[in-house]
Amino acid sequence: MNRALNVVVVGNGMVGARLHEETLRRDPTSRRVRMTVLGAEPVGGYNRVLLPGLLSGSLTEADLAPERCGASPLATGTTVVGIDRAARTVATADGRQLPYDRLVLATGARTAVPPLPGLREDGADGDSGASARGVTALRTLADARRLRRLADRARAVGARIAVLGGGVLGLEAARALVARGVAVTVVHPAPHVMDRQLDAPAGRVLGRALHRTGVEQRLGVTAVRWEPGKGLHLDDGSVLPAAGLLLCTGARADTALAEECGLDVGPAGIAVDDTLTTSDPDIHALGDCADAEPGLIQPGWEQAGVLAARLTGEDPYARYLGTPRVTRLKAAGIELACLGDPFVTDDGLAGHAPADGGPEVLRLEDPTRERYAKLVLHGDRVTGAILLGVPDAAAGLVQLYDKGAPAPSDRLALMLGRALPPEGGGETGEALPDHAMVCRCNSVTKGALRSAWYDGARSARELADATRATTGCGGCRGAVEKLAAWLAETDPLSSRDTPATTAPR
Ligand SMILES: Cc1cc2nc3c(=O)[nH]c(=O)nc-3n(C[C@H](O)[C@H](O)[C@H](O)COP(=O)(O)OP(=O)(O)OC[C@H]3O[C@@H](n4cnc5c(N)ncnc54)[C@H](O)[C@@H]3O)c2cc1C
The missing domain is CATH 1.10.10.1100 (BFD-like [2Fe-2S]-binding domain)
Known part of the structure; x- marks a missing residue:
């Protein structure tokens, strides 16, 4: 009888844990694959996506437990410090050398800490890479606990938390902190928030909606220094008084181990092909550390299914062919979905008929009611959309986009969420097709x-x-x-x- 494949997984985050789960589901007795998951965090597989809910108080730590997101609890607290590709072993921080037949890197991402004076000065305080008093990121459960403490101290003395970065995570965290009763100001260098997903008019409408829900914003300014006990110095010479600083300054794929052992690494992460194999045929990578659609959980979990199917032999030809990108903002009182690429090189195209197969762009602006819809089509396919405050339209459009189905010719009805009966209805009953x-x-x-x-x-x-x-x-x-x-x-x-x-x- 063949020996089971010895698979070592580095990383016990959401994707490493899901790979373990998907592998066990296909091979419950570990006859084909013997998998060991090594992870630096003391408890693995918890639901990182829900961390903002811990801040607002709408969720407890039990709600984030691994079992709740379909993973087994993996308690390891083991950091891998090196990979010897020739010997096919990994070295752990506690001095062990573990052999592997196949190695899987699921090391995720880390907060990109900006080179800002004052962030690393005193005390050793946490996972985020920022160690100054009053500063944290929001990537791990430990970060969330620290931020909760900071927020409660700030609330008690009527002080403010500054959130550096007005991207999706910064806004979700800011909204959650406001729900906790803390005053919050988001500081963002671009003229509008979420500038990676939104065009300027959408950004302005979102800014208004955030303001209504209590999230203050300082836009078009750059932080130059953090001064504990005082606040955040900005490049316009002002100081934002704040008792705490939350860094939401982007995430960077954790590629350190891969680089050290000479694997190919690109700007977005560890280079993998559609079988999730790196430049070494015995090493795979998936989730936020790989360059295959990092940053969202859906692609990572789909990749875990593909790799489990390959490793167990259930489907040796399984491939990861990409996931349509849909970003939603989890902020109470605001409905926002962004699909694909909503940017077109010439914004003046809006309202004009497309020429020579160029993009067709439609916009609907209703800033007073905090609504904005933008649709980009190539031919009759939706390739990008911004849907703010229009949940009915979002429901139908997401389905069209997922399926790559042709858009109905009545574009206005489409943007109003009325074009897709019985296919797109947005409800969950009869109107919704099975593939939705x-x-x-x-x-x-x-x-x-x-x-x-x-x-x-x-x-x-x-x-x-x-x-x-x-x-x-x-x-x-x-x-x-x-x-x-x-x-x-x-x-x-x-x-x-x-x-x-x-x-x-
Ligand atoms: C606050 C927050 C909210 C989010 N919200 C959403 C959302 O609404 N929707 C969405 O799609 N995505 C969201 N995301 C992104 C989502 O959480 C990630 O895409 C997902 O966690 C990626 O999983 P991963 O396992 O690849 O990486 P991670 O979850 O980062 O896990 C990587 C693990 O590897 C461990 N590790 C790293 N190096 C080593 C080493 N050398 N040795 C041992 N262990 C190591 C780390 O400690 C970590 O536990 C959010 C992320 C955050 C932080």
Whole structure:
């Protein structure tokens, strides 16, 4: 009998833990693959995406537990410090040399700490790389605990937290801190927030919405120095008084181990092909450390499924072919979805008919009601969109974009969320087609939820257990609850005691 493949995984974050889970699901007795996960964090696999919920107080640490996002708890607290590719071993910080047949790098990303005077001065305080008093990042559970303490101290004395960086994470954290009762100012060097995803008009509308929800902003200014006990010095000569500084200054793929052992590394992370193999055929990389769509959990979890299928031999030809990019802002009171690439080289194209196969651009601006929609099409395919305050349109457009389906010719109706009956309705009942993605993080469609229902999952909780829907960012929880209610109402089998095993025709 063949010996089991000895796989060592470096990194016990969300993707390393999911790889472990997906491997066990395919090979429960570890007959084909014996997997060891080594991770620096004391508890692995917890739901990092939900860390802002800990700040607002809407979630507890138990809500982030690995089991809740479909992972087994992996407690290792082991840092890997080197890879010997010739000997096929890894060295751990506690002095062990562990052999591997295949090595998987799932080392994730780290906060990019700007070279700002005052960030590293005194005390040793945490994972973020920033060590000055009152400064933290928000990447790990330890960071979130530290930030909670900082925020509570600031609230107690009526002081403010400065958030450096007005990208998605900075805004989510700022909104969560406001919900905790802390005064917050976001400092961002660009003229508007989320400038990587939004054009200027959308950025301005979002800025207004944030202001309404209590998030103050200082835009177009750069931080020049952090002074503990005083605040953040800005390049316009002013000082923003603040008791704490949260760094949301971007994430950088953690490629240190890969670089040290000579693997190919690009600007976005460790170079991998569509089999998630690095420049060394015995080493794979996935998740935020790899250059295959880092930064969002859905691609990382899809990659974990692909690699598990390959390692266990379930599907030796499995390939990761990319994930349509959809970014949502998790900020109470604001609905924002960004699809693909909404930027066009000539903004003056808006309102003009496309020439020679160029992009077609449509915009709808309603700043007073904090609504903005922009649609970019190439031919009849949606290639980018910004959808702020228009949830009905977002629901339909995300489906079109996911499927790569042709857009209806009535573009205005499309932007108003009225163009797609019965396909795009945005609701979870009859109007929604089976292929529609309900849980993006876990790539769960309405059809998969319906099948789970017919297999006996009779509540939103049971549907979550069966499919993992809702266990990522949790944004689809309402949709899954509605779907469960709709199925209970319409499925004749749901009233029977014994669960059905096949779908009725
Ligand atoms: C606050 C926050 C909110 C987010 N919200 C969203 C969201 O709403 N939607 C979304 O799609 N994505 C979101 N993300 C991004 C998402 O969390 C990441 O895409 C995901 O965590 C990537 O998983 P990973 O396992 O690749 O990396 P990570 O989760 O970063 O895990 C990497 C792990 O590897 C360990 N490690 C690194 N080096 C070593 C070593 N040498 N030895 C041992 N262990 C090592 C690290 O300690 C870490 O535990 C968010 C991220 C943050 C921080």
